[in-house]
Amino acid sequence: MKFYNECLYCNKELKGRIDKKFCDPQCKSAYQYQQAKEQPERFYNKVDNQLKLNRRLLKNFNKAGKATIRAEQLLTQGFNPNFFTHYWKNTKGDVYLFVYEYGFMKRAEHNIDKYILIQWQDYMVK
Template sequence: MENLSPKQCLQCGNPLVGRADKKFCDAYCRNSYNNQHKAAEEQYIMMVNSQIRRNRRILKDLCPEGKSTVRKEVLDRLGYDYRYFSSIFKSQFGPYYLVYDYGFSPMTDDRGIKKAIIIQRQDYMDEPSFNIWKKS
């Protein structure tokens, strides 16, 4: 015998109207439910990707002309997280930590002030000169 009690939304518990296989009352409930039930590693990936996007936005905002220099305190105040970047470009002056198409190289000036040289990615940076298996 078929269960005649109305089905309820898995997220909010409201009665469902419509298709027999419906599980959620609307897209908001479906998205909320799925976000809450994602595996821990998926949530970690989402957090890392979110921080990488934030880092890129910060670098882009600070580098409207393709190259700029800012104090480390500015990056810190804007919430830049130095642990997250997408690649490393080794230049003759030191490494650039790239976040997609923007990057920075840390430096300390002759007065001991920590700064970041921010650059926009250039085509020559795509050359396959970086090899993690090659010892420096």
């Protein structure tokens, strides 16, 4: 077992128990925060953060329930179409990708890439 003579965060001399690592709870918290920042972001967190960003962007650009937006507008704000939760295929065969309750489908109109945005409806249940 390793014993510490000084705080792992601020290097102050420790008083009290011989197995003590930090001088106070603030140093312990700051040390743990520092350690977490130095470690690479976990895969789950990357996916979750991207899904949250995608959902927020789709929600902001789709106030009326259906909208069309240039792909460039979404992509420059961090939207990544490779992150979605499920899909829905309409009767015409068009496939909409969904991020929770907000869906999107890429279309090219007049050589400009656009996304058609929709909101999940009850009739879309399989």
